Amino acid sequence: MPSVEEVASKFDTILVLDFGSQYSHLITRRLREFNVYAEMLPCTQKIAELKFKPTGVILSGGPYSVYADDAPHVDHDVFKLGVPIMGICYGMQELAWINGKGVARGDKREYGPATLQIKDANCPLFEGMTNSTVWMSHGDKLHDLPKGYEIVAVSDNSPYCAIYNKTDNIYGIQFHPEVTHSVEGKTLLRNFAINICHAKNDWSMENFVDTEIQRVRALVGPTAEVIGAVSGGVDSTVAAKIMKEAIGDRFHAIYVDNGVMRLNETEQVKKTLDEGLGINLVVVDASERFLGKLKGVTDPEKKRKIIGNEFIHVFEEEAAKIQPKDGSEIEFLLQGTLYPDVIESISFKGPSQTIKTHHNVGGLLDNMKLKLIEPLRELFKDEVRHLGELLGVPEDLVWRHPFPGPGLAIRVLGEVTAAQVKIAREADAIFIQEIKDAGLYRQISQAFAALLPVKSVGVMGDQRTYEQVIALRAIETVDFMTADWFVFDAAFLKRVASRIVNEVDGVARVTYDITSKPPATVEWE
Numbered sequence: 001m002p003s004v005e006e007v008a009s010k011f012d013t014i015l016v017l018d019f020g021s022q023y024s025h026l027i028t029r030r031l032r033e034f035n036v037y038a039e040m041l042p043c044t045q046k047i048a049e050l051k052f053k054p055t056g057v058i059l060s061g062g063p064y065s066v067y068a069d070d071a072p073h074v075d076h077d078v079f080k081l082g083v084p085i086m087g088i089c090y091g092m093q094e095l096a097w098i099n100g101k102g103v104a105r106g107d108k109r110e111y112g113p114a115t116l117q118i119k120d121a122n123c124p125l126f127e128g129m130t131n132s133t134v135w136m137s138h139g140d141k142l143h144d145l146p147k148g149y150e151i152v153a154v155s156d157n158s159p160y161c162a163i164y165n166k167t168d169n170i171y172g173i174q175f176h177p178e179v180t181h182s183v184e185g186k187t188l189l190r191n192f193a194i195n196i197c198h199a200k201n202d203w204s205m206e207n208f209v210d211t212e213i214q215r216v217r218a219l220v221g222p223t224a225e226v227i228g229a230v231s232g233g234v235d236s237t238v239a240a241k242i243m244k245e246a247i248g249d250r251f252h253a254i255y256v257d258n259g260v261m262r263l264n265e266t267e268q269v270k271k272t273l274d275e276g277l278g279i280n281l282v283v284v285d286a287s288e289r290f291l292g293k294l295k296g297v298t299d300p301e302k303k304r305k306i307i308g309n310e311f312i313h314v315f316e317e318e319a320a321k322i323q324p325k326d327g328s329e330i331e332f333l334l335q336g337t338l339y340p341d342v343i344e345s346i347s348f349k350g351p352s353q354t355i356k357t358h359h360n361v362g363g364l365l366d367n368m369k370l371k372l373i374e375p376l377r378e379l380f381k382d383e384v385r386h387l388g389e390l391l392g393v394p395e396d397l398v399w400r401h402p403f404p405g406p407g408l409a410i411r412v413l414g415e416v417t418a419a420q421v422k423i424a425r426e427a428d429a430i431f432i433q434e435i436k437d438a439g440l441y442r443q444i445s446q447a448f449a450a451l452l453p454v455k456s457v458g459v460m461g462d463q464r465t466y467e468q469v470i471a472l473r474a475i476e477t478v479d480f481m482t483a484d485w486f487v488f489d490a491a492f493l494k495r496v497a498s499r500i501v502n503e504v505d506g507v508a509r510v511t512y513d514i515t516s517k518p519p520a521t522v523e524w525e
Contacts, residue, residue, distance in 0.1 A: 015054035019062025047077035056197030059091025092172030102144030134175035228334030232269035235336030259287030260407035300525030414453030447474035458508035467508035
């Protein structure tokens with residue numbers, strides 16, 4: 001996979017130091033929207049160990065109080081880099097704490113919209129901005145102005161809403177410009193990255209694809225062969241296409257039917273990858289094997305790890321069957337890991353917490369023999385779609401909704417059996433087909449049906465029934481790190497519910513999930 005140093009050495013890079021905020025990833029994403037490369041590392045990063053010099057540094061928000069005994073703190077060497085620095089929320093409080101304390105619990109917690117009142121319009125961070133709505137999420141706040149700083153903006157509840165140290169070119173803001181609720185947040189981030197840090201906005205998918213193909217080709221070498229995990233989704237397909245472009249027929253794609261795939265998934269994958277994109281494809285039917293491993297398992301984390309581990313076992317077995325022309329063994333395994341997978345799966349010692357383990361990040365075996373290649377590891381979902389278009393991947397596949405690595409195993413809540421999978425699979429197929437027929441598929445980022453581990457009383461044909469419940473979920477998002485539920489009209493939901501109850505044996509009731517992310521995740525497990 002590309003290291004931070006490899007990518008950052010080729011582009012002007014804004015370094016985001018993460019203190020565990022649920023919004024940290026969005027800082028990185030917003031900067032990339034301006035074609036400025038940004039990389040997020042834990043706040044515990046030792047500056048002396050960086051192998052590149054960032055163009056600027058952003059300290060993220062976080063769930064801690066800077067004055068707490070176990071609060072995380074930045075390496076003070078960051079201030080010796082001689083580059084512009086901006087602290088957001090906790091990051092601003094960290095700047096104040098380092099420069100004379102002055103941080104304490106506020107009289108009231110401030111969560112939600114506030115009106116930014118700019119006091120110094122000449123501050124370069126606020127160039128072109130007006131008194132607009134910003135998003136607050138904090139319980140602590142500054143009670144004194146740090147030494148060397150001046151007030152730039154205030155809000156009704158934050159007398160030090162934005163501060164500025166002209167001498168050291170350091171900025172602090174109490175609000176979150178990275179979330180869409182901050183009306184002019186993108187302008188502020190652009191001002192910092194381009195106008196203040198003078199970062200070149202030359203990060204693009206066109207540059208990335210050429211660089212990545214060359215990097216993969218050099219990494220694998222002239223004779224080594226690679227196997228790849230493919231599922232038929234856009235992530236693994238784009239990753240496979242990169243490998244195809246980089247090393248040709250020395251790449252062997254492996255599709256594992258684990259028994260928890262969508263309706264007609266295997267046939268569709270073979271048609272798209274093998275026949276359509278010319279990728280060497282091996283189809284392995286391991287459905288009974290996976291379902292056997294999942295028997296009696298109800299904990300979602302155990303499901304993910306079982307499936308992740310079993311995938312690796314299958315890959316290693318298949319790799320052993322492939323005989324490279326030079327007589328060596330298969331060394332590499334391709335995976336379509338994305339940046340959000342990495343963020344949500346890996347905790348450092350400090351404020352972050354693992355939300356859930358992704359099968360292609362945290363579910364791998366400790367003693368895995370194959371070396372991972374993850375060409376998409378630095379990218380968000382919309383960047384991968386753009387990359388797929390550049391590589392000539394068919395449009396319908398590029399825009400296909402994501403499907404989790406553990407498949408329907410995490411959409412069948414409770415124990416996973418062939419019978420339960422069949423119910424979830426058929427309900428899901430009806431839901432997706434109705435969405436497509438209504439012309440809504442491209443408006444929705446992801447949609448699926450989940451089978452709940454409860455039964456409900458119903459009546460069909462004058463007979464009492466006591467059968468299961470399907471929960472439908474559809475969300476809108478750009479980066480899959482935050483999401484809102486999609487608003488269907490009542491007639492659509494009525495039609496889908498009627499079809500599922502009438503056409504899927506074992507279902508007595510259909511519900512619709514209207515929870516945003518956060519607080520929920522996209523998937524139910």
